[in-house]
Amino acid sequence: MAQPPYGLAPLHGNHMATLSTTTGSASALSSIFYPTDEDLLLYRDMTLALGAPPNAHMFRFMGAAGQHLVFIGDTGTLEWARVQQMAMRRWPDLPAPGPVAFDGTVLDSLPERIVYQILSGFLRRNMVLDVHEPIGLAQGRFRADLTLRKGAVSRYIEVAGCCGSDRVTRNDEEQKWLARLDQRLNVYRALDITPVLIWLDLFARPADLKDLCVDLVDDVALRGA
Numbered sequence: 001m002a003q004p005p006y007g008l009a010p011l012h013g014n015h016m017a018t019l020s021t022t023t024g025s026a027s028a029l030s031s032i033f034y035p036t037d038e039d040l041l042l043y044r045d046m047t048l049a050l051g052a053p054p055n056a057h058m059f060r061f062m063g064a065a066g067q068h069l070v071f072i073g074d075t076g077t078l079e080w081a082r083v084q085q086m087a088m089r090r091w092p093d094l095p096a097p098g099p100v101a102f103d104g105t106v107l108d109s110l111p112e113r114i115v116y117q118i119l120s121g122f123l124r125r126n127m128v129l130d131v132h133e134p135i136g137l138a139q140g141r142f143r144a145d146l147t148l149r150k151g152a153v154s155r156y157i158e159v160a161g162c163c164g165s166d167r168v169t170r171n172d173e174e175q176k177w178l179a180r181l182d183q184r185l186n187v188y189r190a191l192d193i194t195p196v197l198i199w200l201d202l203f204a205r206p207a208d209l210k211d212l213c214v215d216l217v218d219d220v221a222l223r224g225a
Contacts, residue, residue, distance in 0.1 A: 032071075035083045039069050043087050044094065049206035051117045053087070053097040055110050056080050061164055061204035105131060111161035112145050115198055118210055119148060119157075122217040126150055127224070135187050142187045144195065148216055150224030155216055156195040158184065164201035 035043070042065055047053045056073020059066030073080045084097050099107045103120070107113040119129050130147040135156060146157040162169060162177035169175045188195050196216060202209050 153224035165199040
């Protein structure tokens with residue numbers, strides 16, 4: 001069996017999850033909407049690596065290993081909820097899904113929550129991580145997803161959970177969120193600010209995502225001293 005991408009632990013087992021369905025072709029058809037053992041192990045490993053359960057969109061960037069989970073996620077919210085429920089039953093200690101961080105902070109999205117939690121774990125003394133604060137002093141209408149501050153130094157962070165760095169969107173909803181991001185990027189350019197962009201494909205590489213967060217904290221700590 002091929003090794004999974006991005007350094008995740010190897011997966012074992014090749015059986016479909018047990019179903020309470022009729023036998024024959026109906027059972028085979030229904031089974032494709034259920035996660036395999038490999039799917040559940042990949043979901044678990046990604047949850048542990050990211051600090052929160054991934055959504056189906058993050059698996060779009062994991063190659064063949066993630067494609068069945070992408071298919072289930074595209075099938076509908078009930079089908080994806082089944083993946084989450086089956087994983088929680090097997091591993092009850094996994095963190096709960098959703099946009100609420102471990103400290104109770106409510107973010108706009110799951111990707112924002114993941115980045116917020118990673119950054120929070122690396123904060124230095126007198127460093128602040130703001131959520132949805134205005135971009136610049138006079139831009140109350142436009143707010144950054146996250147802002148890392150120390151002293152007079154600020155780094156603005158935009159979490160693009162709608163698409164990968166190739167900016168390819170698959171539906172009207174993702175296109176709408178990308179358009180909103182581009183509005184904020186125009187504001188940043190007008191203020192001569194370069195934000196940090198975290199695209200959805202980076203969540204498929206948890207180690208790289210954590211390295212980026214560490215670099216951001218180190219930069220702000222050094223320049224804000």
